[in-house]
Amino acid sequence: MWYRISSSTVIWVANREIPINSTSGVLKLTTSGTLNIFRNTSDLTPIWSSNASFSVQNPVAELRENGNFVIREENDDNPVSFFWQSFDHPTDTLFSGMKLGKNFVTGQEWYLSCWKNSDDPAQGEYTYRLDPTGYPHNVIMKGQNLTFQTGAWNGVRFSGRPKSSGNTMYTHKVVINKEEVYYMFEQINSSVSRLMINQSGKGQRWTWLQQAQKWSILYEVPSDNCDNYNICGAYGDCNINNGPVCGCLEKFVPIDVDAWTKGDWGSGCTRKKPLDCQKGDGFRKYSHIKEPDTLSTWIDERINLKECKKSCLRNCSCMAYASLNISKGETGCLQWFGDLKDIREVSEGGADLFIRVAFSDSDREKNKATFIISLSVVGGVCLLGLPLAFCIWKIIKKKSKLKRSKGILQGSPKGILRGSSKEHSNMSQKEDPDLPYFSLTTLLHATNNFANSNKIGQGGFGPVFKGILEDGQQVAVKCLSETSTQGTNEFMNEVKFIAKLQHRNLVRLLGYCTDEENKMLIYEYMPNKSLDWHIFNEFRNKLLDWPKRFHIIDGIARGLLYLHQDSRLRIVHRDLKASNILLDVKMDAKISDFGTARSFRENETTASTNQLAGTFGYMPPEYALDGILSVKSDVFSFGVLALETVCGKRNREFIHSDHLQHLSGHAWRLHREGRTLELVHQNISQESDYALEMIRTIHIALLCVQQSREERPDMATVVLMLGSNGELPMPSQPGFFTEGNIVGSDADDNTLLEGR
Structure with missing residues (x-):
């Protein structure tokens, strides 16, 4: 089964374990209402069957508009009365109206499982499911091992996901009752969205771009290292903006300090001060975090957050509590028992979690100390008298104004x-x-x-x-x-x-x-920092798979196309480089730093300048040597940036034992010799499903860094080439093919030079 809008996007396969590799297959509906698939018309042994345990007088098999393939009674107009439906047997894709969860009455479980590889729809090793154990949350499993969990559902979203910003494509919900528990999303208007699990264990949300006639990825999980399950151990706090990413929650310390300093965080953290339930503990509030794994939890929908605290405090085994539902204010109670695992900081959204600590480390003790200090200060002011307080206020105000005037x-x-x-x-x-x-x-x-x-x-x-x-x-x-x-x-x-x-x-x-x-x-604020922070770091570079890299390259190209052609001002950026590409929470590329940008009139194509602005390694030869500026200057910079993103090395710092070319020269040499994939970073070179896309991207980058600016494509052509499979022209020699044409630094700071 596939979308009419995209015949290459397969969303459901009946006989996934025994695929037919030709067009000879036959699908038949029996008179009793059973679907069978045969290899051909002469083979009477079905290779797949719906195995229906019912008998229908007038069966009809129907593919409905929502993508559900059903068997129903011919004269039954009930829209949900089906004897069998494909929605009960999902493969690797969840679309609008499908359930992800479990029916406790029938034992039916709805979950996604990846393909074995891009050519084999048989079930792979990764599954995406709703885990009903404890309090329900979505998880990704590799076999029996948990690799990712979304955090608890809070009535609006899963706590581990960022706050949605104006989503108008779909709504989602979690339904929990005695008979079943499930997650579901529903499309809004004419939008088309799907959720899938791929062969690499990534849960991906895709949407169809009608104008571009292509799928675009909205987000994927795990999205960064902090999404890997329990990477920092119990009571560890993962923050992707820190290096290293793992730390302990406030008022907690590492259990094994020696292992922790070596980057082995599995042992987790423990409280600085031990609990003493008999004498009395307290709670400390931690905000904007993904809630811990809910395997050992208890809920009560009837009580509020204040009553939830009292209940948790009375139970010495209760380690934390939080609001169950934030859609109706802070209602309901969710409590954790045992060690708290898989905590991370969420840049936007997250949850407020109240963790049990020693009373002296609790918010109550902190508020008590603040109250005592405040009371003492107020008392002191009263004793000294209002006139003295007024004089002190005037002095402070005068000093503050003086410091501001100095800018420090x-x-x-x-x-x-x-x-x-x-x-x-x-x-x-x-x-x-x-x-x-x-x-x-x-x-x-x-x-x-x-x-x-x-x-x-x-x-x-x-x-x-x-x-x-x-x-x-x-x-x-x-x-x-x-x-x-x-x-x-x-x-x-x-x-x-x-x-x-x-x-x-x-x-x-x-x-x-x-x-x-x-x-x-x-x-x-960009939570994932800049592109150079990822691709030029040996450890973080390994976390970027090919789909992420291509998504970033494509985003940069689209941003430049807007600057060059579609914006009210026609802009040449002049300093496009890895440190000026910022990444948001979905790893969408954002071009930044327009301090040296230059606007062009509508009929203006080139300009000359006596003062160069930019960074060596990204400048085209006609600009670096002769001061000639055009939109093709940014195209050259884009080509260099694309090559750096593919291989994870800086253009001007690249060193090869066999020659003295920069990265672009080395890439051109490999491409001419038919060894293009040798340029790809070793961590993604094994992603064979994307090999052709990698080669094509490098080919496009080489077209952008050609010596002659007339031969370089404009950004409209680049975007078109990235999104299609058409034939590409052969690239000629890149600019600065021979090492030593120009002397400079490829540092992150802008390089402003006097012209020749």
């Missing part, structure tokens, strides 16, 4: 903030009335005074800090530092361009700040 505030790192005058600040607000303005006070509060613990990056512009606004939205605050190689022009250039650009593959600018001497840009 208490608690913020010295020397990171530098900006234009207050006059320039007022001018900026008038020039960009549609772009939200953030006060410095708001950003100080969001970033905890630009604490070093919130620093998430450093570029040519300056440091970048993670912040959380009052409404809970996570942001990235990019500060212009005193040591920056860029200045006011680049700052205003970024505001000017990116504020007017809206595309799913461009990073979104939320606002800016030019408060007195400080200049900052506020962006949407």
